[in-house]
Amino acid sequence: MVRKLKFHEQKLLKKVDFINWEVDNNLHEVKVLRKYIEKREDYTKYNKLSRNIRVLAQKIRDLDEKDGFRAQSTCVSLCCRYSVGLIPTKQNLSLTNEVCASAFCRRRLPTIMLKLRMAQNLKTAITFIEQGLIVQCSYRSLEDFVTWVDSSKIKQHVMNYNEERDDFDLIV
Template sequence: MRELKFHEQKLLKKVNFVHWKKEKTKDLADIKKFGLSGKEEYEAYTKLVHSIQKIIHMISTLDEKDPVRKKVTDDLCDKLYDMGVIDTKSTASLITIGQAAFCRRRVSVLLVRLKFAQNLTHANTLVQHGHMRIGPEIVSDPAMLITRKLQDLLTWADGSSMRKKVMEYNDELDDYELLQ
């Protein structure tokens, strides 16, 4: 084997050839599972989880008898529950927060879960082409996080061709809508 050049040695200083597979497999699996556009999005969710864990640690350092600790903990549980990140409003559920909890609240993942789309790639194309709306607003970003309240407002856009096809299939298409 030839001797490495200076710039090649500099690049290889940051690479761990022994444990590279172990480090990357979970991240890559989550990126593929939730249809993330790249490692940067996953790292943003990781930073968000770390900041929440830091807040939880700061709260845990307060005295247990302190009424502020109880109030702040309850407020944090309520906010995370309303966001859909945790399933119950108990403080025990704060321990299990991970990147996957935020990834599950993305528009494309919710579309698959709510049976609007068959898979994540189909859900991403539906969102990017403007077939979905939340309330009156058309959604065009598949990375948008949806709260529990907004989840109920997720529907087809008014002029969507997919909406017409679904309504035709279910025999729910109104004659008035055919004229539009």
């Protein structure tokens, strides 16, 4: 037996058309939002950046192959994308066609912390960063240089667990 709907529930049902219900077809966006980021605004920014990169690469490809400016622009563009970590090699300009919003999302510090298992989920990783418990130093090999701050209780706990903490650390 089903209860009788309240007035506001009936009013809402009149507004929703269940027969012509449209499903959100942008499943890739939903997957990226769930996996990497919390705010949709960040996704739109990354999507816009990746679109600009693809457009710039297409404009470089449209230049004459014998033009020296094309070779110089290609080299600069590839070096820049490679140093940030968006493309795997500096070999080919066609690699910039594969740059998408998720490439930017994979380079974010909370995502790298999840990959290194420094946090259990995205929300705790963001909390650790906001609290200033993380130190990171590099662009390309970001995974190698993400560590806990020396004064962090979490680092002290990890050192105790690994039996790496010496007597001097206990005094400080």
